[in-house]
Amino acid sequence: MSDNTRSWFIVLCLLSAYTIPSSSDDKNYAKSLLKFKQSLTNPTMLQNWKEPLVDKLCFRNTPIWTGCLCLNGSFIGLRLEGMGLQGKIDIDSLSELPLFSFSLMHNNFSGPFPSDIKKLGKLRSLYLANNSFSGEIPDNAFSGMKFMKKVVLSHNLFRGKIPMSLMEMPRLVDLQVQDNLFVGRLPDFWQENLTVNFSYNNLEGRIPVKLSNQKASSFIGNINLCGKPLDPCKPKNSALKISFIAAAVGGFALAAFIIILLICRRRAKPLQYVKSVDMEKPSYNNKHETYKNNEHGKLYFVKNDNERFELEELLKASAQVLVSGSFGSSYKAALHSGKSYVVRRFRQMNNLGKEEFYEHMRRLGRLSHPNLLPLVAFYYRKEEKLLISHFVANGSLASHLHGNRSPNHPCLDWPTRLRIIKGVARGLAYLFKELPTLTLPHGHLKSSNVLLDGKYEPLIADYALVPVMNKNHAQQFMVAYKSPESTQNDRVTRKTDVWSLGILILELLTGKFPANYLRQGRGPNADLATWVDSVVREEWTGEVFDKDMNLGRHGDQGQMLRLLKIGMCCCEWNEEKRWGLSEAVERIEELDISDDDDYSSYASEGDLYHSSREMSDEEFSFSRA
Ligand SMILES: *[C@@H]1O[C@H](CO)[C@@H](O)[C@H](O)[C@H]1NC(C)=O
Ligand SMILES: *[C@@H]1O[C@H](CO)[C@@H](O)[C@H](O)[C@H]1NC(C)=O
Ligand SMILES: *[C@@H]1O[C@H](CO)[C@@H](O)[C@H](O)[C@H]1NC(C)=O
Ligand SMILES: *[C@@H]1O[C@H](CO)[C@@H](O)[C@H](O)[C@H]1NC(C)=O
Ligand SMILES: *[C@@H]1O[C@H](CO)[C@@H](O)[C@H](O)[C@H]1NC(C)=O
DSSP: OHHHHHHHHHHHHHHHHHHOOOOHHHHHHHHHHHHHHHTBSOOGGGTTOOSSOOSOSEETTEESSTTEEEETTEEEEEEOOSSOOOBOOOHHHHTTSOOSEEEOOSSOOEEEOOGGGGGOTTOOEEEOOSSEEEEEOOTTTTTTOTTOOEEEOOSSEEEEEOOGGGGGOTTOOEEEOOSSEEEEEOOOOOOTTOEEEOOSSEEEEEOOGGGTTSOGGGTTTOTEEESTTSOOOOOHHHHHHHHHHHHHHHHHHHHHHHHHHHHHHHHHSTTTTOSOOOOOOOOGGGHHHHHHTOTTOOOEESOSSSOOOOHHHHHHSEEEEEEEOSSOEEEEEEOTTSOEEEEEEESSOOSSOHHHHHHHHHHHHHOOOTTBOOEEEEEEETTEEEEEEEOOTTOBHHHHHHSOOBTTBOOOOHHHHHHHHHHHHHHHHHHHHHOTTOSOSSSOOOGGGEEEOTTOOEEEOSOSOTTTSOHHHHHHHOGGGGSHHHHHHSOOOTTHHHHHHHHHHHHHHHOOOOTTTTOOSSSOOHHHHHHHHHHHSSOOSGGGSOGGGOOOOHHHHHHHHHHHHHHHHHTOSSTTTSOOHHHHHHHHHHOOSSOOSSOGGGHHHHHHHHHHHHHHHHHHHHHHO
């Protein structure tokens, strides 16, 4: 490009004597451009925009200053693409130019939409795609821009409604807003010959008739859009009413059931469980005594396919304390067979009577999914329960995200993280499907309950324990009860686990530990909310991502951004607006390491990726040996 410019300079020098008509305007334009440049933070590619000012910005169709657009010797626009630009966009300076076309695509701009853009009254095309612009675009942002033909805002982080002032552009032929966070219904676009792309937002409702002739790919990735060219809208009304009534009746029945249960329990055993909440330090040396004396102490195996062992054997095995926490402590026990098990020890698990407890555990034992840590056996005593599962080679996701780096803890690259979150989503979806009667199919989803096997496939642990935990204890320690609906309205719903998934996603992407995540106690947990805010509302740049992910490939960053958005939609405070699990899972499944965007140039990098991926798998297995 610079070669090109240089050769034009030479031509220019040869011809300048007699061909260039002088134009005093251009000098003023140059002055304005220089002013505009000053508001940018790193305009390294605009080196030739400098004093002394040029007399002419254009020679025929060729610009003298980088990035100018020229037609027949006249300056007509700016095309400042892929220059790493960021900073403020000084619209006032630009408004002094005859700007017909203006592009800032593929730069690093962030912050709100430049809302005074309507001062550029001559503008026909505006391209802001592939930056990190964020926030809502005011409804009147484009008011009076009646010449506008192309508006390209794709691949940013714009939120809120599609601005209505787009309706005031009679000549609009191309509108691209894909890959943002726009919400709400589509306005009734009326323009002739309009091509649109609304894909990958959170738009909803019926697609306007006028847009029904567009390609389906212009609307995909909006779970709640319907109508031609997508699937027909469901006649929702009656179904909605019925499900509403059903939910109300179900809710009432459930509430009644809980109340009856509570009353019965109160009567039967007053104050039994209001003892000290503190867990003793697990004293491993004493364990043998404790269980030996308990004659009917027998392990109950929930499946037939596992090797059998006695509690004795488990207790004799060489063991190691893994976690000693308030929620429950765990030990690792290596048996003679060579297999290692994890024994989780719970004291505050008396919400159900013995029969019901067995029933619930058998139910958990029947669950089987590649991304669930299976329950192997359990042990029941009134004062204490033990849950036994296999030991998982690579520890928890939390230890990898927040632990010290070592050969045993290599940092997780992006493809691995994506695989992990996909696995978690699948496991969670399975729990939702298999446990339809539980309000909280998981209830305690967090990074330390996502274990990684030898191949770094995730296994979800500690699921579906809410029904058996003492209420008070659950509310103090379980993640679901840190959700906004629990802290504010004292209730949890089927979307509460989605919120935990969202937190997990943000944690996975940023590598930041949710401050005071595990803080004990009830009441407003302002800290976790602040944490989400700090992640979400920070200036949008690549900065938010964990540097350990190896941020080299830009195609990946597009996918990371998408996942970030998914995380945000899952963390939505208002649970009515929050996504359901199926939406979240669907979106997560759409992500891919080879970017499927319209940037085909990244396809070739995909192959490169695969070979490097295999290498790092080898590294992993090496580090395990
Ligand atoms: C540009 O100049 C050419 C020849 O000088 C002329 O034919 C053409 O109409 C001009 N175009 C515009 C848009 O002014
Ligand atoms: C986005 O812009 C960057 C420059 O900041 C560029 O390198 C990259 O190719 C663009 N990515 C896409 C997906 O267009
Ligand atoms: C739409 O396109 C057709 C065919 O290209 C053209 O005849 C018509 O004038 C266009 N309508 C508008 C409003 O631009
Ligand atoms: C719309 O954008 C999406 C995402 O970038 C792309 O996959 C799709 O092909 C586009 N559709 C059209 C009609 O351009
Ligand atoms: C632009 O942003 C990307 C990632 O967001 C970053 O890697 C790059 O260094 C930035 N470029 C400049 C010039 O700041």
